[in-house]
Amino acid sequence: MADGVSARQLAKILGVTEGAVRKALKANRIKRLPDGLIDREAAREAWQGSTDPVRTKVRTEPQTVRTRGTHPRVEVRTPAEAREAVSLIARVLAEEGVEDADGSIDFSKARTAELILKARQRSLDQAEQQGRLIERAAAEKLFFDTARELRDAWLAWPARIGIELAAELGIEARVLTQALTNHVNRHLSELGEPMGDFR
Secondary structure: OOOEEEEHHHHHHHHOOOHHHHHHHOOOOOEEEOOOOHHHHHHHHHHHHHHHHHHHOOOOOOOOOOOOOOOOOOOOOOOOHHHHHHHHHHHHHHHHOOOOOOOOOHHHHHHHHHHHHHHHHHHHHHHHHHHOOOOOOHHHHHHHHHHHHHHHHHHHHHHHHHHHHHHHOOOOOOHHHHHHHHHHHHHHHHHOOOOOOOO
């Protein structure tokens, strides 16, 4: 059974005005259930699919109702924190190619840096929702496991190919296999082990 909510409750869930919800209902962008209520998840998906994310403050994650003043206020308490904040702003602006990024930091530059960081976070959130991001630990483990498999395959290769290759060349298989093993071991030693401890 769908979890039905009223237009007013949905507006609070989405973080928009009740008028915006009523307008969406009238335009059939979101639909009512047979009992007159609205399925909150279906409405959230419909809203996301038909609303420009730049022009709305709709929540994209199921959360509790937004209340005023819930954002923690960041305060700079020491000169070191102030220097760190200014350094971060300058670095963000420089990375985006903003002119005079290393000059004095005013409110306009701080606001620009904040918008850049929000845009980056939004991009990361969207990539995560679309499944284009994976956890770093999982990626590192996959890399390490793949490197180990390749190393093990190379270590087994001389014994697997040695007899066949010795027959083609007309030389003793044991000598050729040992020579191939020595060269493979030396090469793998030069490459080194994958970095990190992923156990």
